[in-house]
């Protein structure tokens with residue numbers, strides 16, 4: 017394989033998102049005359065951090081805790097977000113008045129929905145990747161339990177689980193946590209993905225995500241999951257973890273598979289932390305809408321997407337939806353395969 | 359109108375992009391325990407900045423300059439990008455080998471295309487908004503001239519003009535400049551926009567962007583353009599400048615309209631600079647693909663989109679494509695209408 021810096025640029029269109037990515041190793045070399053920002057470090061908030069053990073009174077109401085028995089210390093808490101994007105107390109996601117011109121009519125809904133926080137550990141200094149595989153699995157099971165609760169609300173059409181780590185990946189609090197937003201609509205990225213997957217299925221008779229990635233892209237595997245760099249990664253060192261068995265919805269995962277996923281997720285987070293020096297990152301659970309038609313169940317397949325935030329989305333990406341990635345996926349996968357984790 | 363902080367959240371679906379935005383004033387109040395980053399200031403690069411007058415030898419080749427007469431000083435230079443995302447010397451945008459698994463098959467093209475830089479002024483300390491309306495108009499005419507040259511290449515399917523200002527909006531060099539990328543594909547955001555506009559036209563018989571925005575959203579107007587906050591702004595204080603007359607392609611603009619646009623663009627940039635304290639921003643010219651079918655010419659209409667970068671795109675937005683905007687467009691427009699510019 018040619019070394020990355022000498023490779024010619026290439027455009028790849030993702031079969032799953034429908035988006036093009038420009039792979040362009042030469043871009044990695046450009047200079048900058050902005051003084052580099054000091055990496056945003058968390059100030060020491062012990063005692064003032066609402067997510068720390070002992071500060072539960074500073075938080076919005078708890079939904080559940082793990083373990084449930086209140087006589088023991090908690091290990092995970094699922095709570096309401098104190099500054100929710102959507103309002104769980106609104107009656108419903110009804111139509112909310114007329115459109116507005118200025119770019120045409122628009123559908124308008126009352127902002128009904130749920131916005132929760134999952135506190136992954138009582139300890140301020142512990143990261144998700146410091147937990148044991150089983151403990152990471154328990155966090156995943158907490159997601160699952162909350163997702164299942166949210167699905168019981170008639171107006172909820174899609175549930176997004178995600179994690180922000182590091183200030184430039186959007187985290188406003190440094191204590192390890194993730195978030196769950198339940199929406200009264202199906203977001204456009206999700207409908208586009210479902211549509212692309214269905215088209216792939218119609219053309220090939222196969223689920224796109226059941227296909228085994230090439231060895232060049234593979235990073236690792238466990239009993240029930242595969243981790244790899246997607247062929248059309250939109251960011252350098254992006255990683256997908258995909259269940260081997262066909263499964264449209266994340267919440268179908270059982271305890272056994274959750275523990276297995278916990279191990280592989282921990283390993284991937286350790287790898288990017290070692291290789292990229294604790295980079296800011298997001299991870300997202302890409303699942304299917306609550307109401308997925310029987311005909312679509314064969315073509316959609318959930319996965320967990322990890323995106324280290326190493327490049328800045330600027331004018332070109334905002335306008336086109338097309339990302340410029342200076343690292344070819346095959347190179348990123350090779351590097352990640354070779355990172356040694358004790 | 360209720361003051362923003364007390365308004366209930368609302369979801370609006372944009373008729374032009376097809377994307378939902380969550381308007382959520384309560385989000386503006388959340389705390390952060392990350393030490394705030396010092397705003398990235400440009401170091402003093404006079405003498406070392408490749409875009410400064412006198413340093414032309416540090417740049418990639420010039421394409422043209424304004425004024426063309428080499429015996430006078432230049433005011434604008436259009437040059438090749440030294441670290442181009444795409445390669446103008448590749449023969450063509452042909453198919454470049456097979457797909458790759460790991461997320462399914464993908465279209466793969468050789469990375470043919472053009473990536474140019476427009477140096478807006480020879481002076482390191484001058485911003486675009488410091489230029490006179492006519493000079494801003496000349497920058498716009500330089501975009502137009504270069505776009506027209508790029509359209510003559512058979513494989514070019516879309517040309518994106520954009521500007522990054524400020525480090526956190528992605529700018530790597532502080533000397534005032536914009537960029538032009540000519541692509542051998544139509545990006546997914548553009549095809550989605552064209553499709554949404556066509557649907558609107560089919561339903562209403564009208565071009566969505568010819569409709570006059572409501573007074574609540576209007577910021578200002580000139581002889582040939584209107585500026586307003588879109589009803590479904592994805593970011594706080596986002597501004598669109600739209601030609602009054604129906605016009606699918608940016609490069610149809612004449613000298614007279616370019617000077618008029620120069621004045622309105624300058625005014626909008628001054629307003630956000632005063633109101634938001636010189637924020638990082640991107641602007642993008644949203645035009646139509648090179649080959650737009652006759653049936654689509656009636657429904658597509660170009661515009662210039664200005665996006666101050668005040669919020670961070672994090673896990674939720676990356677996953678869903680759905681933005682959370684803490685400022686209602688009607689509030690942002692009111693504020694921007696009232697900003698006093700000397």
Ligand SMILES: Nc1ncnc2c1ncn2[C@@H]1O[C@H](COP(=O)(O)OP(=O)(O)O[C@H]2O[C@H](CO)[C@@H](O)[C@H](O)[C@H]2O)[C@@H](O)[C@H]1O
Pocket residue numbers: 066074075076095096097098099100133179180185186187188189190194195388389669670671672673674675682
């Ligand atoms: N005492 C308390 N009790 C309960 N909850 C509390 C609390 N104090 C704070 N919170 C909540 O805790 C959450 C922490 O979340 P993150 O740090 O992952 O990112 P945040 O949601 O702030 O924004 C990032 O993620 C969102 C979604 O992707 C982006 O819109 C945004 O721009 C980006 O910065 C916040 O949502 C906050 O509202």
Ligand SMILES: Nc1ncnc2c1ncn2[C@@H]1O[C@H](COP(=O)(O)OP(=O)(O)O[C@H]2O[C@H](CO)[C@@H](O)[C@H](O)[C@H]2O)[C@@H](O)[C@H]1O
Pocket residue numbers: 046047327328329330331332333340408416417418437438439440441442475521522527528529530531532536537
């Ligand atoms: N001597 C020279 N001669 C000619 N050209 C020179 C040069 N020295 C530098 N350049 C070019 O000048 C350009 C300056 O552009 P910007 O500062 O607007 O953002 P940049 O393209 O770096 O990346 C931002 O915008 C892109 C596109 O949106 C994002 O992919 C990216 O993450 C974000 O940081 C760079 O593209 C650079 O390659």
